[in-house]
Amino acid sequence: MGIFSCHCQSISSNILKQVSPKICSNRKMMTSLHIKENLEFVRGKMIAASLKRAEEAVAYKTPRLVAVSKTKPVIDVIEAYHAGQRHFGENYIQELAEKSADPKILEKCPEICWHFIGHLQRNKVNKLISVQNLYMIETVDSLKLANALNTSWTKLEKTEKLKIMVQVNTSGEENKSGVPPREASNLTKQIMDDCQGLEVCGLMTIGAYDYDVTLGPNPDFLKLVKCHKEICHTLDIQPESLELSMGMSSDYEHAIELGSTNVRIGSTIFGPRATKH
DSSP states (O other): OOTTTTOOOOOOHHHHHHHHHHHHHTOOOOSGGGHHHHHHHHHHHHHHHHTTOOGGGTTSOOOEEEEEOTTOOHHHHHHHHHTTOOEEEESOHHHHHHHHTOHHHHHHOTTOEEEEOSOOOGGGHHHHHTSTTEEEEEEEOSHHHHHHHHHHHHHTTOSSOEEEEEEBOSSOOTTSOSBOHHHHHHHHHHHHHHOTTEEEEEEEOOOOTTOOGGGSSOHHHHHHHHHHHHHHHHTTOOGGGSEEEOOOTTTHHHHHHTTOSEEEEOHHHHOSOOOOO
16 A cells, blocks of 8 residues: 555545535534534645645645544544544554454444554554554654564564654654654664664654744744655655645644645544543
8 A cells, every 4th residue: 555545535526615615614513413524624624725735845645634533432433434534543552452443443444544643652562553454653753663663563574564654843842752853864764774664654743732824834844844855855755755744623724735745633523622531
């Protein structure tokens, strides 16, 4: 399966017409009773944002939508799946392990693709890679973690490589994981050279929360775009083959306009998130 082969499905012009009134009014249905409508709303917004991309970003693929289902019940995942959603993201390994092994999800969502988008500790690697239908780990931020993943994955004797992204801390905040931007190129090269069981599919960042886009392009997103260009130039990688995972519920449209190929959206689809105890 190629990097972009499991993207969210294309939206037909008819569906775009149906959701356009929602786009214009910026209407959001914020409860789990409207998951299908919320997905249509988000997909329409994603297409509209893609059409506004800067000239240097137009070559990027249509973004993949990762529905962040953390703290949400299995029934919500199934409802989103039945509405055409295939990629789902989880922040907590225990919750991901439980959902991925749930009999109802296994029965009703056979083509589900799980993304791990939370902080990963090396002592949790084995539990994570045992997850059924694990598609990608977006939060690899050190060579030690990459080596641990590579060792565990190769022991499974899988025919395919484990898809990963290098997480970059573009905001410089101490409470966020990720390699500093200046080290992203070197870490990417080391993983490609040393970890034959891993496939580096892209770069991921969270960035500072609640950035005011009226001040101009988000500097954190621009830093990831710069890292992307440097890595592609240094390692002789085709730009379209290295993804950019940036953008969440509050800023995914802006991220797509700047070139994001993978957005992680939770509350706009599933409604307000319950507090994790």
